[in-house]
Each structure stands twice: as structure tokens, then as C-alpha cells.
Amino acid sequence: DSGVTQTPKHLITATGQRVTLRCSPRSGDLSVYWYQQSLDQGLQFLIQYYNGEERAKGNILERFSAQQFPDLHSELNLSSLELGDSALYFCASSARLAALTGELFFGEGSRLTVL
């Protein structure tokens, strides 16, 4: 158990819909990362927050947004969903920024299926 909690574990929805994925980092970790894992793209970095502020951004679509709340939990919002958005979405946390440590603690992921 990494200590990172993601909900929901599974989610099935239709194209055009909007979903919110939630992540609770390990106790005390200030950094939260979101990754998308699909068969053809591997693990793709989406976005990173540190203590509530956005610190790094990957190839995150404009239809996707995220935020980190004062209690350090984070949410990833996916809107106008398309079939290609079907993937595993991982949240990870670390005590420090990735520039200082590459040891991220990953949750078990949220599997999104768009029909």
C-alpha cells in the first residue's frame, strides 16, 4: 500500500460527459502528480502540483483540468470525453519536487472507460 488513495477505481461513462477523479496523497506529501496510462501511449505526464500551486505541465488536453486543495487532495476533471480518453489515470505523490527526488508513490489508478 503506497498510502495514495484514488477514487473511483473504475468509471464507465459516455462520450461528451464529464468526470472527476479524486486523489488523496500520502500523509505529509506536498507534491501531487497526474499520469495517464494507455496501451499506445504508455505513462504520460499530465500535470503536477506542489502545495496547491501548479509546478509542471505535460501534454494535458484543454478539456482536462486539475487542482490541489488546501488539504492537499487533488482532483482531475475530464470533460467532453472522447473514446480515446479511455485509460488508467494515476495519481502520485512525493514529499519533495521531482527535481529533487524521483521517488513518487503511485495510487492504484482510476480506470476510465468511455463508451
Place this chain on the structure above:
Amino acid sequence: GESVGLHLPTLSVQEGDNSIINCAYSNSASDYFIWYKQESGKGPQFIIDIRSNMDKRQGQRVTVLLNKTVKHLSLQIAATQPGDSAVYFCAENTGNAGNMLTFGGGTRLMVKP
């Protein structure tokens, strides 16, 4: 753009043998590399890391080698066990201030009993 890639998608080894998983990177400015293991149905798990001022680092049954001349790193697993069966990813820190971790495509390690 710069990327981290893996030579082999699948590696099959006999239990007890040593395993070597390779990774190439293209950004000569990369200075920090990490290996992760992902078991089926789970999130990736940190194994070991190495900074560019080192060429070798050892952990418990694992060794990471870094060859900056040819921009290549490898993960060696000694006495491979069935529990080592997983997908292995190399990653490097990239992006502004190095706060992005960019993962390679992954190698699936299968351990035969």
C-alpha cells in the same frame, strides 16, 4: 522532443538467472534517472535512481548502470524471482526546473519457473 525509450518490449528469463533491462535516452542534458516496477493491476513502484554524476548504483538485488557517452542506462536484477515479473519503466526528470518525470515505454519481464 527528448524522450526516454526502451530497447525490448518483452524479456523472458529463467528463475534464478540475472535479468538486464535496457533504456536509451536522447537528451544529453538529462541528469537524473529512475527505474520503476509496475505489477499487474497496481501503480508503478520506485526501485532505484541514479544521478548523472554516478555511473553505477546498487540496491538490494538490483544495480543500475549509466553510460552517459552513449546515453544508455540499464537495470540489472540478480537471481530473478517469480515476484520480479512485472513491467519495468525507466524515467528521467525533464521540463522546467526538472519537475516532470518522463517515462519510457516499458519492458515486460516474465520469469519462467
